[in-house]
Amino acid sequence: MKKVTVKTIAGMLPLMISILSGIAAFSQKKAQPLFTRFTYEGNDHIYTDNPLQEGEFYSPVLQGCYPDPSITRKGNDYYLVNSSFSMVPGVPIFHSKDLVNWKQIGHVLDRPSQLKVEKAGISAGIYAPDIKYNPYNNTFYMITTQIAGGIGNMVVKTQDPSKGWSDPIKLKFDGIDPALFFDDNGKAYLVHNDAPPAGKTLYNGHRVIKIWEYDLARDQVIEGTDKIIVDGGVDITQKPIWIEGPHLYKKNGRYYLMCAEGGTGGWHSEVVFVSDHPKGPFTPAGNNPILTQRHFPKDRANKVDWAGHADLVEGPGGKYYGVFLAVRPNDKNRVNTGRETFMLPVDWSGEFPVFENGLVPIKAKIKMPAGVKNQTGQNGFLPNGNFSFTDNFTAARPDFRWIGVREFRENFISTSQQGLRINPYPVTIKAAAPTSTLFYRQQHASFQATVTIRYTPQSEKDLAGIVCYQKETFNYVFGISKKGNDHYILLERTDNGKSTLAGSEKLTLGDTIQLRVTARGDAYTFSYSTDGQQFKSVGGTVSGDILSTDVAGGFTGALIGLYATSANDIMIP
Template identity: 65%
Template sequence: MKKNQAIILSLFLAFVSIIDGYAQKKKSNSPLFSEAVYEGKDQVYIDNPLKEGEFYNPLLQGCYPDPAITRKGDDYFMVVSSFAMFPGVPIFHSKDLVNWTQIGHVLDRKSQLKVHDTGISMGIYAPDIKYNPYNDTFYMITTQFAGGFGNIVVKTKDPFQGWSDPIKLKFDGIDPGIFFDDNGKAYVVHNDAPNEGEERYTGHRVIKVWEYDLENDQVIAGSDKIIVDGGVDPDKNPIWIEAPHIYKKDGAYYLMCAEGGTGDNHSEVIFKSDSPMGPFIPAPSNPILTQRYFGNNRSNRVDWAGHADLVLGPDDKYYGVFLGIRPNDKNRVNTGRETFILPVDWSGEWPVFENGLIPMEPKLKMPEGVTENKTGQDGFFPNGNFVYTEKFDGKKLDYRWIGLRGPREDFMEFSKGGLKINPFAVNIKEVKPTSTLFYRQQHKNFSFTTKMDFKPQSEKELAGIVCVQNEAFNYVFGVTKVGNDFILLLERTEGKGMGRNRSVDSKILASTKIDISGPIELQVKATGDDYEFGYTVDGKDFKNLGGTVSGDILSTNVAGGFTGAMIGLYATTANDASVEQK
C-alpha cells in the first residue's frame, strides 16, 4: 500500500513539474515591451504658441468626458467618465485650475468596479464629485451600468488615500449629482424617465431630486420630486435633459443641466429656485453654453459642448469644466469627448460661460494670480503638442496606462528590460477582460511607437499594437506565426448591425514575413483621418504595411458609443486573424 502511495505521489509530482514547466514556458513567451513613445503633432498648437499668462483648452485631451469638479480650501479635484476602462473614474488634482496632476482613480479595485462582461461604452457614466464641509468628507456619485450596481456612491476623507467600496443607491435613472446645503442637509438630483404613461416623445427625460440621508448614505424613500419635465421649453420637445448639478448663491438655488443630447445639439442650461426641491424656473436667455449654432467649416472647430460643472476659482471668479470634441478634417471624432474649461461670468443673476456662445479658441488667459503654466513638467498632466516616453523601467506605471474590463495588474509584470504582458486566451473582439495596456489617442495628428521582443510559437499567439474604438471597430497590427514563418499582419475589424444582431467583418489588409531574431519596432501614425502602420527590425527606417488606411472605424460617430480611440500594447493566445501559408 505504501509502495503504491509512493508511486502515485511520484507520478503526481512529475505531473505538477510538467505543468509548471509548461506554464513557465508559456509565461516566458510573453511579449516584452521595452519602450513606448507617443508624440502629438496638431497644427493648432503650432499655429497658436502660448504666450506668457496663457494655457491651452482642452485641459485634458483624449477620452476624458463628463467632467465634474469640487474644491476644498485651495485644492481642486476633478473626475471624468471611464465606461468599461479599468481602473475607473480618473481623478485629477490642481491648486490653480491650470496645472493638473492625475492622482489615481476613484474605482481601482474589483470590489468597486465590475465591468468584466460589458461593452466598452457601458460601465461608469457621468461621475460627480463634491466635498461636504459639514463632515469633512468627499463623495463621488455615479452610474455603473454593470455588475448589478446601478447608481452608487463612494466616500473618502482624503482623495489621495483611496475610496470606500460602493454603496448602492435606491433609485433608477442616470447622471446623479449630489448637493450639500449650508444648513447641513443633502440632496441628490438625476436624470430619469418620465412617470409611466407620461412620455411624450423620444428623448423626453426629467430631472428628479431626492433628500439624502447622510447618516445612512441613502436617498429618503418617498422624497423624490420631478423638478424639470423635458427641459427649458417643454412645448419644443427638448431632448435629454441630463447631468444636473445644484449650486447655491446669494440665498438662491441654481440647477444647471445639459440639454440636447451629447452630440451636435449639446448645450448647457440653467434654472433657479428658492428651494432645492423646486419649482425651478429657467433663465430667460438659455442656453448659457453651446457650439451648435456655427458651421462645420470654422477653423480649429470645437463642438458638442455641454455636460458642465461650476467651481469658484482661485481668483474668486467662477469657472466651468465641460466636455467638447475636436473633429478631424473628415468630421471624425477619434479623440473622443474631452475636458474643456471656460471662465463664467456670474456678476448678475444668471451665470454665463464667457465666450461659450461664440466659436471657442484654443487658448485662455490663466486666472488672475496664477503665474506659472507647468503642464507637461514636474509630473503635471501635459496638453498641447508633447512627447511622452515610457521606458517601462520602473515598478509603477503612469496612471494614463489602463486596462479594459479588468485590472492591468492581472496581465502585466515588470521584468528585466521592460514590461511583460502575459497573454489571456481572449482577443480584442471579445467582451471580456483583455491583456492589453491602453493609452488614449490625444491628438488628430500623432505617432505611437513601441519596441517589442516576441517569438510566437503558434498561430494562436499574437502580440503588437491595437487601435480600438470598441470591440467591434478596431485595427490589429501584430506578430504571429504561420507554419514555420513569423508574420506581421494588419487586420481591420468593422461591426455590422446593432445590438444582439451585430456581427463583425474582419479583413487582413496586409501581411509580410519578418525576421524577429531581435526586437521589432511597431508604429502607428495618423494625420487626421489617414492612418499608417509601419515597422522596423533594424531600428532604422520604418517600412509601411498596408498603405494608408481610414480612421473611420476609430471614430465615435462611426462606431457609436461614448469613448475615444485608444492605442494598446496587445497580447493574446486566442488570435483569430488568419493568414494563408505560402
C-alpha cells in the same frame, strides 16, 4: 549498470514533473511579449499655429477620452473626475491647486469590489460621476451610475481622495446622472435624470430632472421626498431632448440648477434655472443656453463641437470656472479623440452664470487665473497641447494613464527592470470580454506611437503587438504571429464586426522589433522596423473612420493598446 525498476521510476517522477513543468513555464514565458519602450508624440497644427503666450493655457485641459467632467474644491485643492465606462480602473481623478496645472492622483474605483464591468459593453459601466466635498462632515462623495453588475446608482466616499475610497453604497432610485448638493444649513439633496412618470412620455428624448432629500447618516435618499423640478427642459413646447447631467449650486441665497440639454452630440448645450428653494419651483434663465457650439458652420476651421455637460467651481480670487465636455473632429469631421475635458472662465456678475466665449466658436487658448504659473508638462504635471510621453515600463506600478478594458491591469501584466510583460489571454480583442490589452488614450488627431517589443510566437494562435481600438467590433490589430515555421507581421481591420486582412508580410525576427502607428487626421499607417532606423509600412494608408465615435457609436474615444492573445484568429495567406 544500475537496474531500473518501477520503484526507481516512481521515485524519479517528482523530479521529472518538476523538469517538465519548468520547460512548460519557460515555453509559456517565451510566448509572452516583453514591451521595453513606448513613445507617444502628438502633433496637431492647432498648437503649432497657436503657441502659448504669457498668461495663457490650453483647453482642453485633459485631451483624449476624458468625458463628463465634474469638479469640486476644498480650500485651495481642486479635484476633477471623469466618466470611465468599461475602462479599468474606473473614474480617473485629478488634483490641482490652481485649475491650470493638474496631476492624476489615481482612480476612484480601483479595486474589484467597486467595479463590476467584466461583461459590460464598452459604453456601459460608469456614467457621469459627480464629485462633491461636504464641509460639514469633511467628506468627499463620488456619486455615479454603474450600468453593470446589477449595481445602478451608487456612492463612494472618503476624507482624503489620495488615500482611496469606500466600497459602493447602492442607492434606491432609478434614472442616471445623480449629483449631490450640500446646503449651507448642512442639509443634503440629490438631483438626477429620470424618465417621466408612467404614461407621461411625450416624445423620444423626453426626460425629467428629479430631486430628493438625502440622508447623510444612512447614505440614502429619503423615501417619499422625490419631486420633479424640470420637465423636458427649458421649454417643453419645443420638445427639448435629454435634459441630464444636473448640478445644484447656491449663490447669494438662491439656488441654481445647471443641466445639459440637447443630447451629447451636435445639439448639445448647457442651460440654467433658478429658484428660491432647493426643491423649486425653478425658472429658466432668459438667455439659455449659456454654453453651446451648435449654431456655427459645420466646416469651420479648428472646430470644437458638442459642448455641454458642465460643472462649475469657484476658482482662485473668487472667479468662477466651468469644466465641460466637447469634441475636436479631425479633417474628415470624425471624432477619434472622443469627448474631452474643456475649461472656460464663467461670468457670474449678473443673476445667471454665463460661460465666457462659450457662445462663440471656442478657441484653443484661455487666460490663466491671476498669479498662476503654467507648469503643464513639468514637475509631474500632466502635459497638454503638443507633447510626447515615453514609458520604459520599469516602474513598479504602471503610470495611471495606462488602463484596461473590463479587466484590471494587474491581472495580466508584470513589470521589471526589463520592461512590461503581458500574459496573453485565450481571447481576442474582438471579444466583449476581458482581454490582455494595456491601453493609452489617443489624445491628438495627428500622432505617432511606437513600441519596442521582444516576442517569439510559438504557434499560429499566438499574436502580440499594437491595436487601435474603438470597441470590440471596430478596431485595427497590428501584430506578430506565426504560420508553420515562418513569422509574419499582420494588419487586420475590423469594421462593424467584419474582419479583413489589410496587409501581411513575412518577417525575420531579431532581438527586438519596433511597431508604429502614425495618424495624420483620418489617414493612419502601420509600420515596423527591425533595425530601429528604417520603418516599412504594412497595408499602406488606411482610414481611421472605424475609430470614430460617430461611425462606431457609443461614448468613448479611440485607444492605443499593447496587446497579446493566445487565441489569434487572423488567417495568414
